[in-house]
Each structure stands twice: as C-alpha cells, then as structure tokens.
Amino acid sequence: MSKDVVSQIDALFHPKSIAVFGVSGKKLKLGNFLLQSFIDIGYDGKLFPISPDDETVMGLKAYSRLKEIREPVDLIVISVRPDKVPQIIEEAVHKGVKGAVIFTSGYGEKGAEGRRREKELVNIARKGNLRIIGPNCMGFYCPSTKLSYFPGLSGESGPIAFISQSGSLSNIVAFAGNLNGLFFSKMVSIGNSCDLDFNDFLEYFGEDPETRVIACYLEGVSDGRRFLKLAKKISTKKPIIVWKAGYTQGGARAAGSHTGSIAGNREIWDAVFKQAGLIRVENLSELFGRLGAFINPYLPRGNRVAVVSAPGGPAVSTSDACEQAGLKLAVFSEDTKTKLSKLFPELGTSVSNPVDMGLSVAFDKTIYPRCAEIVGQDENVDMILIFHFVIDEEYAESLIAVQNKIRKPMAIATNMEQLKGKDFGQTFKTINPDNLPKILRRLYESGISMHYTEQSAAKTLMALLKYKEFLDKNRQETES
C-alpha cells in the first residue's frame, strides 16, 4: 500500500476539479473563505461551490449537491456541521471523488464519541477509493498547483514541505515564512488524521521531487514504529526539521483537546530524534532559523567555529553560546592572525577568536566580509558565526561572494531590528523590507542562515554538524 499512498497523495495535490461545501451566496460562511483562497491563488482547475439555496456563489455557478455536477470531481472541501458530513462522504464515494478535506471540527479532539464518528467516515470512504484529510484541519497549500487554504497566500514555490498538526499554524508558517525568504513546495494541515496521517505525508514528501527539506509541527504520531523507520530512511536523503510540542503535562493535555494526539514523554522523543537524525526546534523563530540553514547546506567537517563580531560584548556572549551548544572556538593559524592584524587597527580590537573588529566597521563596510573570508580560509575553521547587528543589501551580496569562495557553513546572528527596515542614524543601514524575502532566499541558497539570537545561530551550526554525523554513521552502517 506504500506505493499506493504516495501516488494517491500526489493525485490529491494535483486535482483537476474541486467542490467546496459550506458556502453561501448570501452570507460569509467558512466555505466562502476557503473558496476565496483558491480564487486568490489562481487555481486553474474547475471550482464547484455546493449550495442548495443559491444559483451562484462568489460569481461561480453553484450546485445543490455533488451528483448534479456532470463532470468528474477530484477533491472536495467540507466545512459543514459534523452531522451532515457522512452523507457528503457517501455521495463522494459514489461520484468517484479521490480526496476529501474535512475542515469540520468536533471529532476525536472532543473524546470517544468523536472518535467513533471518525471511524464511521473512514468506513464509508473505504467503500470507494476516497482518502480523507482531517477532520479538524485546513488541508492543502501547494503554490505549483495553486491550492490554498487561506485567502492571500503566495503562489511562489520553494523547496520546503511542511506537515502541520495545527491548522492556523500552517497559515502562519506560510505567510511569515514568505516574509522571511522561506518558500514552500507543499503544505498540509492534517488535523486529527483519521485516514491519511502524518506518516503517509512524510513518506510522500520523502519522494516528492519538489521537496528538498521537510519541516513539521507535531504533537504525536499514531504509529511510532513506522514513523521512526520512515524518518530514519528519509533523513538520509532530506533533512527533517521537527517542532514537537506537548511534552509537559499541560502541553500534552492541550494536545489531546487540540487534535486528539497522545503526545508522549520527552525521553522517548529524545531517543527518536537521535536515531532518526531529526533536527529539533522549539518555536517558530528556531524553525525559520534552521530552515534557512538546511535549504542548501554546506556540512561542517568538525566542530571548530570562528566567531566574528564588531560589538565586543556580543563577541563574548556569542562565544558562550557556541560552547554551550557544543561547539569549540577554533584556534587560528598565525597566518590568519597576521592577515587580520592588517585589516583593522590594533587598538580596541582582537585578532584572536572571537574576532572583535571594534568600531572600524562603522567606517569601512568591507571589513566584515573581508574578515569572514580570512577566517573562512583558515583550515582550522569548520564553520563561521557572524554577529552583525544590521545588514543591508550590499553587505548580504558581499557575504554571498565570500561564501562562494570558502564554502563552509555560515550563520549570521542579527537582530529583530533588521526586520523593521529602519536605518540606525547615518551609519547602519538595513535591508529594505520589500527586498528582504528575496535577499534572505539568496542567502539561504548560498548556505548562509539568519538568526535572531546568538544562541539560535550556535544551535543551528551544531544541528548541521549533528546531521553530518548522522549521515556519516548511516553511510558506514550501509557499507558494512
């Protein structure tokens, strides 16, 4: 069935026609909102609003029920009351529909009766070849085939797949990701996953040629063994970044009422993360930081980091952050120190690691990238962490040019100020917010990641090293 599920899901991401239930020509219902999402992104298949009370809905001819439509329907999207759903699924099976996104809530997340109703839906679906996504989910976002679950989402594709057990979070990741230069091949909000589940989508994205990195927000999985096996196998080809929530008592209880998940304890998950080579994050900010690093990474040979900073204080705290993350401050060669000593004045600076460039950078913008190049070419350096408070377009490009020469993992710890597009006086210029997504995307594609704290940057460099070690270990196991 494994081959089947991959081709089944692939069909669901490429529907030629979609029927949307729960819409109205007279008032704004949830279905209208979902219909608007498809219109906004420019879905170019056929859209069939289903509404017995209307001739048209949002300018489209409306149908009173599925069987009135005289053409095939590939996908249906349902946001009607729970008691009306079984009948719709029944009709969809007869019509030969391939997939049903059930937005409707009030199932397994509400207890035993809800779980019984989920089972009922699956039993009906099994009479045909209908697969269910949800219930209690948002469904699909796929820029390349113009699927969307929220009005205003972008049609620009990228290399990241995202699987989410939280619907609203998947919107947030899409909108905010784009502003941060992160673009997506496909997203799925799986909700309670009574039929197609987390593992099915993980398997699919493992084989999806549009996807280079897989990210997920996860509360729990129903089949832990299959998850571990799949994740370990896919990790050897594509990095998997996991935001796991629901560890603590309160968090686990919340996960139960959110998607009916059994969240499991931290020790078990620690072992799973390690064995499967998964990359762990704990909030959205970390998720974005790691994604930027894993889109097109250079993997480090070892744990020796060079820290480059102009403010001396952050040079110290960044050094702390590196050691706390398990990295080691590289010892520079004499040649490197000599070159650095020619780059900036002796006083108020340091040519040892961490490099403290002092105020010199306020007068000469080329010092930062030249310094990065010098330390990056030192064979005692495996990776570089740059603390730079504000970055402008010119600086980003000069760093990309350096990276193309040195080809080592590079992380920038910058600041949330970066994002406001407000310059600091005459001296420090920031990237124009309109250019930010494009510039960030170029940085990521060049193997340069961006972070909002030195701790996040250091942990990301360590994550690259751990992933490299996972790949090495796995290669040895395969060879022996």
Place this chain on the structure above:
Amino acid sequence: MSKDVVSQIDALFHPKSIAVFGVSGKKLKLGNFLLQSFIDIGYDGKLFPISPDDETVMGLKAYSRLKEIREPVDLIVISVRPDKVPQIIEEAVHKGVKGAVIFTSGYGEKGAEGRRREKELVNIARKGNLRIIGPNCMGFYCPSTKLSYFPGLSGESGPIAFISQSGSLSNIVAFAGNLNGLFFSKMVSIGNSCDLDFNDFLEYFGEDPETRVIACYLEGVSDGRRFLKLAKKISTKKPIIVWKAGYTQGGARAAGSHTGSIAGNREIWDAVFKQAGLIRVENLSELFGRLGAFINPYLPRGNRVAVVSAPGGPAVSTSDACEQAGLKLAVFSEDTKTKLSKLFPELGTSVSNPVDMGLSVAFDKTIYPRCAEIVGQDENVDMILIFHFVIDEEYAESLIAVQNKIRKPMAIATNMEQLKGKDFGQTFKTINPDNLPKILRRLYESGISMHYTEQSAAKTLMALLKYKEFLDKNRQETES
C-alpha cells in the same frame, strides 16, 4: 566616599561644557564622530574641539590645548593615542575638569603593561578631583542633558538606565531599544573602568530619580562583595536586569581581551543572581523582553498562568514553555468556562486552559481581548500569556483597556513578523512601523510585555514572580 561618588557622577551627567580631543578640521577622525554625536542630540552647553592644527572644527572654534580655554571645562572626551593621554589628564587636573571619558583603547585589555598605564592615569587624576570613565569605552548617553556617544541617537528620555561593559553594544541597545519602545534615562559604557567602575554607576542609578529600572551588560566586576551588597539593596527599590557574558572558557577568554575582565564561573554567578534578586537574560532579545515587563509591572500573587491563543499548535507549545519555566497552568472556574463557551463556537476551540479560540478570531477581532478579560478576572489566574501572531494598533489599545481592569501581569508572545509592518493578506493587520515605538511604550507602561518566542514570554512571567518573592523575603527579613 559613597555619597561623594553619587554626586560626582551626577555632575558628570550634567556638564556645562565639554572639550573633545582627537578631532580634525581636515579629515574624519574618531573625535569628530564623537563631536557630531553631541551636535546631533542638541547638547546646549559649550563644546570645545581641541586641535592644534585647526582654527575651526565642524564649524566650532578650535583650541590648541585645554589651558587656552578661558572658561571652566566640566568634562573632556579623549580619543587620541595612548601615549598622549597622560599629558591631557595632567592638564585637565590643573584646569579643574571634573571628568574624563577615555575612549582610547590599548590598556588593561592588552595585558600587564596596559594595566600599569591605567594606574598611571588614575594617579594623575587623584592629584585633583578628576574622575575617569574608561579607558576603552564610549562614555555617556543622557537624553535629558543631551549627552551622546554616537551620531543620530534620540533625545527622548525614558525610565531605563543601562550600564555596559561593551561600547558598541550600548549604541545598539540605544538605537534598537528606541525602535522597540524602550527609552532611557541614562547610559554609560564603562570599558575597563580603571577609576569609576560598575559598582559606582550601579550605586548612582540606584539613587537616580530619573531611573526606574536598571539594566546592564556585564562581563565581570572587580569588587564582588560590594557588588552583591549594593545590588541586593538596590533590587528592593528597582529591578536590576543583568545580561552576564563570559561564562564559558572561550567566553571568559574573550572577555579578558575585550575589557580585561575576570568573568568568573557560572555557579558563583548563579548564587549572586539569587541572593541579590537580579533578573537574568542571555541575549539582546531577552533583555528587551524583560525590560518591557519590568518598566511598570504588576507583580503576580502566584504561579498560575492562563494561556490564550488562537492557533492551536502554539497553545500547546506555549503550555510546554510555561511549565518548563516553572509556571503552572491555572484551572479555570466553571464560571470562566461558561463565559468562554459563549464567546466562541464550541467546535475547533477549547475553553479549558490553554484557551484555543480557533479560527473565530479571524472573523471577530474583539474575541482576543474579551477572552483575556474573562480569564484575567478568574481568581484562579495569577498571570496571562497571550500568543497572538500579529497585533495592530486597535488590538493593542483594546488589550490596554482590559489590563486596566484586571491588573495582572500580561505577556504577549508574538512574532518577528510583527516588526515588518507587513499585513498578512486581508485578515491579519500589523502595527505601522512608524507607530510601533509609541504603541510598545504604551503597552509596557500598562504592564504588558512583548516577546518573540513563547519561551521568552514564559520566562519573563516567571522572572516577575521570582522578583515578587525576592521582595517578600526581603521585607520579612527587614521586619524580623
């Protein structure tokens, strides 16, 4: 001498005239940059550029040396080569100057010979009543008396004093703080502090009526006992937020070459933090988050937190973050649950803690604040953590109105997206970046803090509780 040092420092923050060494009428020297800082902020005392080679510097009459000036000089700012500094200090003592900011580097941070030269300067200064700030420092920023160490700094005052062992960092905190709604009474970059040191400024800010909160970036202190005693005493009146760096081997070595500090190990500092009621942060983002919370805090009665979120995933991870920080999820009264159940639909939501408001908030903007008000009025709730992805002006004001009724600590975990001023489609609006500093300042003054991760928000609420417990314990000790 303690009373003396406070009045001496106060005089330095109120100079009627300043002489600036290391300037030129022909090229851009470091001193010009510092002179520009005073001009930009609108310093209204007398400015005397000292340059033997020029008639005027930046439009001001220049003097070849100090004794040529026929009026009193209160403060001098020095950025000339180290070998020229002793002579200037000598002349300043004769002239009756009260303070010298020595920007020049190349002293204790470079080793034993540098320390000897610092001692020499202090010996000269002691012949008069001259106090030294630095060397290897930036000096003073004081919006109310129009002192500045960087061109373009704002003249708007606020309640925060900042003491920094990193010069560039103090600029960053000033510029970026302002953009984040944080405004300062006074800042001092103390550098190697061969004369006036960290403890002196701490004592001063403890008594400064313009200062309600003290923040600092710290690598090490020379007199640990005095620090502990002072900090403990001041903490009972004003919160002290400390960003301590230089814990690890690499960090400590970096601190040594940065300001010549002995950074000390983590265990000792842990004890100091606890005994003195200090509030610990580890990066700039945490510093800003805590500052917002401590400007005008409501202190919690206990550790019972209500979590309020619309995205269900972050409701789960925020619950994890709260428990990891040592907080407990409050158990709501039946009355609260009844009220919440009338506020939003039953399906896709949860009226237990964490409250998951689901997609309802996308259609009704009043649900978030009304929900905060309901849980805030529950007597089982000591504090509130709101996860809200984007916030606009209207939402901020409605939350301030709620806070004025419930009067409990409130922290918002939002996202770096907030800062870009980019709306998400039609549905989610953000604050206009031009309004952001003002709106944030209003939130802080109302006892509402803002954070970029749920972990930082939870740790901040816990910091408020710990500070409350410190105050209680101290009050008991005083009474008994």
